[in-house]
Amino acid sequence: MVIQTMNTLLQSLLDDLIGELPAAVRLQRLVDALQAHFRCGAVALLKLEQDHLRPVAVAGLVGDALGRRFAAGEHPRLAAILARRGTTCFHHDSLLPDPYDGLIEGHAGEPLAVHDCMGIALQVDGEAWGALTLDALQIGTFDAAAQTALEHLARVVEVAVRVGRLEGEARALRGTTAAPAGPADGAHDSAEILGQSPLVTELLHELAVVADAELPVLLLGETGVGKELFAHRLHQLSRHRDKPLVHVNCAALPESLAESELFGHARGAFSGATSARPGRFEAANGGTLFLDEVGELPLVVQAKLLRTLQSGEIQRLGEDRPRRVRVRIIAATNRNLREQVRSGLFRADLYHRLSVYPVPIPPLRERGRDILLLAGRFLELNRARLGLRSLRLSPQAEQALLAYPWPGNVRELEHVISRAALKALSRGARRTDIVSLQAEWMDLEPGLAAPQGGHHAAPDHHGAGPSPAPSPLTAPIVPLRQGVAACQRQAITAALAASGGNWAEAARSLQLDASNLHKLARRLGLKTA
Numbered sequence: 228m229v230i231q232t233m234n235t236l237l238q239s240l241l242d243d244l245i246g247e248l249p250a251a252v253r254l255q256r257l258v259d260a261l262q263a264h265f266r267c268g269a270v271a272l273l274k275l276e277q278d279h280l281r282p283v284a285v286a287g288l289v290g291d292a293l294g295r296r297f298a299a300g301e302h303p304r305l306a307a308i309l310a311r312r313g314t315t316c317f318h319h320d321s322l323l324p325d326p327y328d329g330l331i332e333g334h335a336g337e338p339l340a341v342h343d344c345m346g347i348a349l350q351v352d353g354e355a356w357g358a359l360t361l362d363a364l365q366i367g368t369f370d371a372a373a374q375t376a377l378e379h380l381a382r383v384v385e386v387a388v389r390v391g392r393l394e395g396e397a398r399a400l401r402g403t404t405a406a407p408a409g410p411a412d413g414a415h416d417s418a419e420i421l422g423q424s425p426l427v428t429e430l431l432h433e434l435a436v437v438a439d440a441e442l443p444v445l446l447l448g449e450t451g452v453g454k455e456l457f458a459h460r461l462h463q464l465s466r467h468r469d470k471p472l473v474h475v476n477c478a479a480l481p482e483s484l485a486e487s488e489l490f491g492h493a494r495g496a497f498s499g500a501t502s503a504r505p506g507r508f509e510a511a512n513g514g515t516l517f518l519d520e521v522g523e524l525p526l527v528v529q530a531k532l533l534r535t536l537q538s539g540e541i542q543r544l545g546e547d548r549p550r551r552v553r554v555r556i557i558a559a560t561n562r563n564l565r566e567q568v569r570s571g572l573f574r575a576d577l578y579h580r581l582s583v584y585p586v587p588i589p590p591l592r593e594r595g596r597d598i599l600l601l602a603g604r605f606l607e608l609n610r611a612r613l614g615l616r617s618l619r620l621s622p623q624a625e626q627a628l629l630a631y632p633w634p635g636n637v638r639e640l641e642h643v644i645s646r647a648a649l650k651a652l653s654r655g656a657r658r659t660d661i662v663s664l665q666a667e668w669m670d671l672e673p674g675l676a677a678p679q680g681g682h683h684a685a686p687d688h689h690g691a692g693p694s695p696a697p698s699p700l701t702a703p704i705v706p707l708r709q710g711v712a713a714c715q716r717q718a719i720t721a722a723l724a725a726s727g728g729n730w731a732e733a734a735r736s737l738q739l740d741a742s743n744l745h746k747l748a749r750r751l752g753l754k755t756a
């Protein structure tokens with residue numbers, strides 16, 4: 228790459244500031260330009276959130292780096308950078324551990340070569356915003372001139388962050404986004420929801436739009452896709468975010484107690500009711516009631532729930548007096564509720580009430596490289612929990628994670644990484660090593676087919692985990708048509724994963740016409756619309 232002079236660099240950064248660019252793209256271009264200008268291995272722009280730093284744009288770091296969080300207290304270099312205003316430089320002989328040990332792209336699993344590192348704290352609107360860090364694999368890259376240049380360029384980065392923030396606020400004021408003011412500075416505004424694939428970005432946008440309406444929302448998706456997380460997100464984005472969010476796990480409510488749990492009871496309403504007690508509806512008054520696993524609600528309770536939704540009133544068990552409640556309902560299920568209605572397990576009228584606004588949450592296998600972002604988060608959590616210097620994925624493990632259909636979704640990914648990290652230790656990895664998790668430690672079933680139905684029709688079972696895949700010799704003989712469908716499903720899922728959920732790109736890689744791909748995906752149950 229041509230090394231730009233300071234003037235041409237400033238010119239192109241200013242052009243980006245003036246131009247209409249999504250804030251995240253502007254920050255990424257900035258980081259790429261800094262990497263080229265300083266001729267360094269890696270650049271990271273990190274946002275300070277409470278006590279940890281979250282990468283919002285990186286260049287030269289492995290794919291999962293964006294999903295990681297670096298606790299300032301655990302990384303003395305980052306703490307030192309944050310503690311002062313100017314450039315902080317660590318020379319190659321510094322003994323302080325580097326937060327990016329093992330994370331530099333192209334240096335998979337090797338300790339970082341002796342290198343220089345510098346960083347600078349960033350302030351926006353008079354407050355600490357985060358930091359910019361640069362790592363070079365060549366000693367002496369960050370001389371006095373480079374350190375001074377970083378001080379000038381850090382001001383441009385601060386301006387870019389501020390412009391992104393102001394643009395976000397302006398959009399919110401114009402009402403082009405329903406999201407309440409949040410970190411609109413180009414950083415991925417998703418609290419703890421990780422994901423940058425088109426499907427997740429679209430979903431977050433949809434949640435922001437629907438959050439403020441009083442409508443009930445029905446979150447649909449396979450087990451472990453994050454329905455609970457998205458329900459919390461909806462509540463946080465709603466105007467009732469200062470009011471309670473009450474979580475009810477309908478699957479854990481015994482039929483005999485369900486009514487009093489939801490609606491409360493009067494003193495003496497049943498034996499053991501020694502005092503009057505409000506139910507979950509009253510507890511959620513003014514806020515949100517999250518009915519998790521709503522498909523498991525007993526039919527008798529479904530009838531009472533329907534009455535409450537229709538009238539906006541509840542009646543405590545053993546009381547005649549109705550009480551008014553104002554509660555926003557978010558329900559979630561991994562069941563196919565329409566199927567449940569057909570088989571008489573779920574009331575059709577309640578289904579219609581709850582499904583005014585159904586929100587399908589895409590399964591992990593359709594989120595492309597989000598798998599690596601999430602893996603990065605879980606790697607970092609395990610690294611800290613196990614007290615390891617560095618925990619990363621081998622290139623083969625990365626590929627294996629991207630190709631696997633994830634029937635248990637994000638929860639399964641979390642468990643796979645934790646298990647593999649423990650396996651690494653049991654195989655003799657030392658805490659001071661850069662530990663690379665190997666594909667074979669993940670115990671991913673080869674050739675496991677994706678569950679049928681895609682995210683629009685949630686599967687009809689709970690906690691689906693991977694079932695063992697038979698070897699070709701022991702595989703049962705299946706009708707050829709069924710075998711071909713399984714094969715097609717797998718190829719489409721893999722292509723979608725590789726394209727980050729982009730159907731046009733997936734069609735190209737499968738050498739299919741896009742409309743034929745859509746038709747085939749619908750026929751295979753991978754898509755409904």
Ligand SMILES: Nc1ncnc2c1ncn2[C@@H]1O[C@H](COP(=O)(O)OP(=O)(O)OP(=O)(O)O)[C@@H](O)[C@H]1O
Pocket residue numbers: 419420421422448449450451452453454455456457560561601637638641690
């Ligand atoms: N996008 C995401 N970013 C970060 N963490 C996630 C994301 N999605 C899911 N998780 C994590 O995955 C785990 C499972 O998520 P959650 O319990 O919300 O799934 P669920 O769909 O409600 O599952 P179930 O249907 O089995 O109840 C949680 O630990 C959650 O924090």
